[in-house]
Each structure stands twice: as structure tokens, then as C-alpha cells.
Amino acid sequence: MHTAPLQIEGARVSVIGARRSGIAAALLMREQGASVFVSERGALVPGDRELLAEKGIDAEQGGHTGRVYDADFCIVSPGVPLTAPVMQFLRARDIAVYSEIEAASWFCPARIIAVTGTDGKTTTATLIAAICADHALAAGYRVFSVGNIGVPFSSMVGSMASGDIAVVEVSSYQLEGCTWFRPDIALMTNITPDHLDRYDGSMRLYAEAKYRIFSRQRQDDTLIVNADDPILRQRFEERLGVVPQLAAFGLDAGRTRAFAASGAVTEGGWITLFKSGSLDERVIAHEDLLKRGFMGRHNLSNALAAALAADAAGVPLSSIKRALKAFGGVEHRQEYVCEIDGVICINDSKATNLNAMRQALEAVSGPVVLIAGGRDKDGDYRELRDLVASKVEMLVALGEAADRFTGAYGESVPAVTAGSLREAVRLGLQHARRGSTLLFSPGCSSFDMFDNFEHRGAMFKSILRESTL
Structure with missing residues (x-):
């Protein structure tokens, strides 16, 4: 069970941004006994004001008034940039700011598999959920796909139980507001230039936002990284500041095996799992995986990442094989x-x-x-x-x-x-x-x-x- 690092009952919470994740966060905080105020710069979605009012939540639209700062802490939607005036005022008043992903994780009884990266995170997260779901019914747990993939994490934590799995896709914007977020398994697909307009053109600042995914992990947690990615490879080669167990995936089998003691590689036309002290396990042939709607070397990499994450979560090889073979890709992605x-x-x-x-x-x-x-x-x-x-x-x-x-x-x-x-x-x-x-x-x-x-x-x-x- 992940626990809240601060007192929620009776706390004054401002939620900035009233789209899907903001509304979900507001409702969750109210359920936990907080006094909640929602502030939207634009217009509230029809029906949301009534929904909030039913739950005893005040809201404003058309801009942020001073009432926002009458708070013990704030939850900010990922679309609000760090340079926005409201963010500057919050920093000036030393008011703590968290993302919806962070706040939801405080109340999550399920195991968390978190996926971030510039590219491939949605496909990889969707594939991990599909693999886990293949095993879930027989094993007696449920799988939830939440986060940047489209379903707010906050809207689902109340339905989760111990032993369930929450597959959480996380963007750099969402990670900016993560302080205590601790996934059981964290996965990084790659880091390439993107959203640099938000980070003053700095790849370093962009990468540092991504690295927050593992900053609170413990020794019994797992961090999975792409050994083919030069930025990730350089960051993790010497393991500086890395507490969790490190595993890697990569299309370059030799480099990946040298990089980590356990992982997933492509060898001899097969996706293969390896682990120090154990025999290699062949999962699926490339020809059975790459088909119309799921093609290209990058999707081989996504499949490696998903298979490795599922294996780390204890999903048996039979489920990994079945789900990979049945997977047909994700809408809007090739x-x-x-x-x-x-x-x-x-x-x-x-x-x-x-x-x-x-x-x-x-x-x-x-x-x-x-x-x-x-x-x-x-x-x-x-x-x-x-x-x-x-x-x-x-x-x-x-x-x-x-x-x-x-x-x-x-x-x-x-x-x-x-x-x-x-x-x-x-x-x-x-x-x-x-x-x-x-x-x-x-x-x-x-x-x-x-x-x-x-x-x-x-x-x-x-x-x-x-x-x-």
C-alpha cells in the first residue's frame, strides 16, 4: 500500500486545471476529507460545475483568483507550464505543488508499473497491460491502465485492491509534480528531443524530469531502461544514485547483456529474456510479432520492454507469449x-x-x-x-x-x-x-x-x- 506523506483530512487543497485529471483529483481529495477548491483558466466543461457542487467542491472559471493561494498544497494539471504566473505565485508563497499522478499514488493499494519516455510509452504501457490481463483472471487480480494514456489515475484508485496492477503511463509534465511517487516497477523507453519549448531548449532539464520516475524507488523495486538509448546508457552505466534493481532491454544483445545482469534482447530472430544464474528463455519469434499494424524495429523494442516488465511483475512466460502474439498495435500509432x-x-x-x-x-x-x-x-x-x-x-x-x-x-x-x-x-x-x-x-x-x-x-x-x- 502506498501511503500519503502528509495529512489530507481537513487539508485545504487547490486544484488548478479542470479537465479530466483535475476533476478526478478534486473528487479524490474530497473523498479523503480535504476541503477542495478548483480553478480553471478557461471554461469548465458543461456539467462539471454541478458535479463538483454535488460533492461540496467550489470552483471558478475564466482565470485564477487569489483564493487559489489559500491552500496547504496544490494539485496542478500537466498542461499548466512551470512559467505560468499562477505557478510563479505558488512558488513565491512556498506552497507545495503536486501532480495528479503523485496525489493518486498516495492512495493506491495496487502494485504500480510506471512507464515514461519520449516515444513508445503508450504502446509499451498498453502491451504491458495486455500481458498482465492475460494472466490476471487465473491469478485473481485486476489490471488498470491509467495516466497519460487517457484515464486519470485518481479516478481509478478507489476501485483498486492489494495485488492488483496499475499500469501508469507518465509524461515528463506529470513527473514534474512528483515528489513521493514510487512505482514498484519503473520503465524508461528512451529520451530524445521533445517538448524542449517547455524546458528552455534544455535536454538536461527534460531528462531530469523523466528521471523523477525512479527517484523514490527502493532496493526491492525494479528500474528498467533501454540500453540502446545513448542518453539512458550514459546516465545509468555507473549506477550513480540508482537504488532499485536495474534491468535493461535492447536490440543490441551484446551491449544489453554487458549493461545489466537481467533483461530482454533480440537474438537469432527471437525475443529472449535473460537473468544471471538462469537459463535464457525464448519468448516469441520476430515473425510472429511484427505484422501489419505492429511493425518496425521500434516495436520490437517496445515488445522487449513490455515482456521484461511483465516478467518482473511475476507474469508467467505462457501469458507473455500469448499476449505478444495477439497484440495488434495501438490506435493512432502506425x-x-x-x-x-x-x-x-x-x-x-x-x-x-x-x-x-x-x-x-x-x-x-x-x-x-x-x-x-x-x-x-x-x-x-x-x-x-x-x-x-x-x-x-x-x-x-x-x-x-x-x-x-x-x-x-x-x-x-x-x-x-x-x-x-x-x-x-x-x-x-x-x-x-x-x-x-x-x-x-x-x-x-x-x-x-x-x-x-x-x-x-x-x-x-x-x-x-x-x-x-
């Missing part, structure tokens, strides 16, 4: 949508940074018509010039970053600009030929034109469905 006149259409709307776009391009065989663009995240477009030149036969750029894409790649490949996603799909299908792939992998965030990447991906699929009528 998702096969349809085939139109011999053109394969792939929805990779979750590619919100250039490294994710790179992974998608590497995973696709044959010529690619690439639709990319959105809100720029200060990525280095030059790093992908050779890959784009070798794989892409046509670039359709859209959104605020359209000029950055055409400027970076327009000399290497034919490029056009579209004013909308609908126009981009029309232009892409117009140019694509039989045997090529229409790949929607934006490489940018969605907030210039859409609510989120799910909204963007759903729109792409809707447009394609109309094209097949």
Missing part, C-alpha cells in the same frame, strides 16, 4: 487504416515529434507519400534529410510548421502545402501510386488545428473512409 487502389494508408497521428516520424518512416517498406506538419516543437529537421530523401516520393506539408518541412526537405523531394487535412489527404492520394504507402505521421503537436492527436487521427480516418465510398 495504425493500418485501409487500402485504396493499391495504396496502403497508415494513421500515425501519435507521432508528435520528429523521432516518432523517423520511426514510422523506417518501419514502412516501399515508397512513401508523407503527410506531415502541425505545431512545431523546436526539432532539428536536418537530422532526417537523408531518410526523407531515401523513403519519401512526395511530401504534403500542413499546419503552422508547413514551411519548416518544405524548407528542410523541399530540395530533396517534391513537396506541396495543404491548407487543411482534407486537402492534404486528397493531394496525397492523388500522387500515390499502387504499391506505395500514404503515411500520416505529423512529427509535430496537433494543437494548431485539432484538440489533440486523437482528434487529428480520427479526422484522418474519417476522411479516408469518405474516400472509399
Whole structure:
């Protein structure tokens, strides 16, 4: 049982941000006996004010008033940047700030498997949950998928029991507000440039936010890292400040085995688990895992990570094998949508940074018509010039970053600009030929034109469905 490090009953708690995680955190704090006040800079979602009022929670919208600071501590939604005036005022008043993930963990009776990283965390977390679920019924426990994956952790802790497993996807934004968060198993998929606009362009600050995932772990906990990732490899080679047991996964088997005493690797066409003093265990052949909808070397890496986390949680090899073989990928992540006149259409709307776009391009065989663009995240477009030149036969750029894409790649490949996603799909299908792939992998965030990447991906699929009528 994870326990709260401070007195909640009778405490004054301000919740800043009233979207899904903020509302869930407010309700949880009220259930635990706190006096709760919710403050939303924008407008409250219809019905939320009534729901809060029913629970005895006051709320405001349209900005943050001074009442926010009449608090013993605050819970802040991940979308509120550290530089926001309300955050500066909280620091000036020395009021403690926590994330919803942190607050929920105080009341979690279940074992926690937490997953973070720049790319692959949603796929890996989803796959871990699927593997654990295969074993859960027979073993008498339940599995909950929560966190950045879309379901607030706070909304589910009340349903959890000792022995259950909570698979928690955690972003760097959420980890910024984690002080006491202690997962039983922490997993880091990779660290590549992303969200640098939030961290003043500093990879060091971004990485330090990610490292908070293991800062409170104990000796009997497990930390799993990607031995193929140079930043993680450098950070953990000498084990400085690392208290939990370290395990590793990697596509480079020799390097991974040298890096950690236990882990998961690819060898001889198989995903293999290894542990010091034990025989290696073959899990699944590559050919049985990588199929339409779940392809590419990065998904091999995700599968290694998930298998290793499940093994650390005590899931038997039979369940790991079955779940990996049955897994068909995650929506909006290199998702096969349809085939139109011999053109394969792939929805990779979750590619919100250039490294994710790179992974998608590497995973696709044959010529690619690439639709990319959105809100720029200060990525280095030059790093992908050779890959784009070798794989892409046509670039359709859209959104605020359209000029950055055409400027970076327009000399290497034919490029056009579209004013909308609908126009981009029309232009892409117009140019694509039989045997090529229409790949929607934006490489940018969605907030210039859409609510989120799910909204963007759903729109792409809707447009394609109309094209097949």
C-alpha cells in the first residue's frame, strides 16, 4: 500500500486545471476529507460545475483568483507550464505543488508499473497491460491502465485492491509534480528531443524530469531502461544514485547483456529474456510479432520492454507469449487504416515529434507519400534529410510548421502545402501510386488545428473512409 506523506483530512487543497485529471483529483481529495477548491483558466466543461457542487467542491472559471493561494498544497494539471504566473505565485508563497499522478499514488493499494519516455510509452504501457490481463483472471487480480494514456489515475484508485496492477503511463509534465511517487516497477523507453519549448531548449532539464520516475524507488523495486538509448546508457552505466534493481532491454544483445545482469534482447530472430544464474528463455519469434499494424524495429523494442516488465511483475512466460502474439498495435500509432487502389494508408497521428516520424518512416517498406506538419516543437529537421530523401516520393506539408518541412526537405523531394487535412489527404492520394504507402505521421503537436492527436487521427480516418465510398 502506498501511503500519503502528509495529512489530507481537513487539508485545504487547490486544484488548478479542470479537465479530466483535475476533476478526478478534486473528487479524490474530497473523498479523503480535504476541503477542495478548483480553478480553471478557461471554461469548465458543461456539467462539471454541478458535479463538483454535488460533492461540496467550489470552483471558478475564466482565470485564477487569489483564493487559489489559500491552500496547504496544490494539485496542478500537466498542461499548466512551470512559467505560468499562477505557478510563479505558488512558488513565491512556498506552497507545495503536486501532480495528479503523485496525489493518486498516495492512495493506491495496487502494485504500480510506471512507464515514461519520449516515444513508445503508450504502446509499451498498453502491451504491458495486455500481458498482465492475460494472466490476471487465473491469478485473481485486476489490471488498470491509467495516466497519460487517457484515464486519470485518481479516478481509478478507489476501485483498486492489494495485488492488483496499475499500469501508469507518465509524461515528463506529470513527473514534474512528483515528489513521493514510487512505482514498484519503473520503465524508461528512451529520451530524445521533445517538448524542449517547455524546458528552455534544455535536454538536461527534460531528462531530469523523466528521471523523477525512479527517484523514490527502493532496493526491492525494479528500474528498467533501454540500453540502446545513448542518453539512458550514459546516465545509468555507473549506477550513480540508482537504488532499485536495474534491468535493461535492447536490440543490441551484446551491449544489453554487458549493461545489466537481467533483461530482454533480440537474438537469432527471437525475443529472449535473460537473468544471471538462469537459463535464457525464448519468448516469441520476430515473425510472429511484427505484422501489419505492429511493425518496425521500434516495436520490437517496445515488445522487449513490455515482456521484461511483465516478467518482473511475476507474469508467467505462457501469458507473455500469448499476449505478444495477439497484440495488434495501438490506435493512432502506425495504425493500418485501409487500402485504396493499391495504396496502403497508415494513421500515425501519435507521432508528435520528429523521432516518432523517423520511426514510422523506417518501419514502412516501399515508397512513401508523407503527410506531415502541425505545431512545431523546436526539432532539428536536418537530422532526417537523408531518410526523407531515401523513403519519401512526395511530401504534403500542413499546419503552422508547413514551411519548416518544405524548407528542410523541399530540395530533396517534391513537396506541396495543404491548407487543411482534407486537402492534404486528397493531394496525397492523388500522387500515390499502387504499391506505395500514404503515411500520416505529423512529427509535430496537433494543437494548431485539432484538440489533440486523437482528434487529428480520427479526422484522418474519417476522411479516408469518405474516400472509399
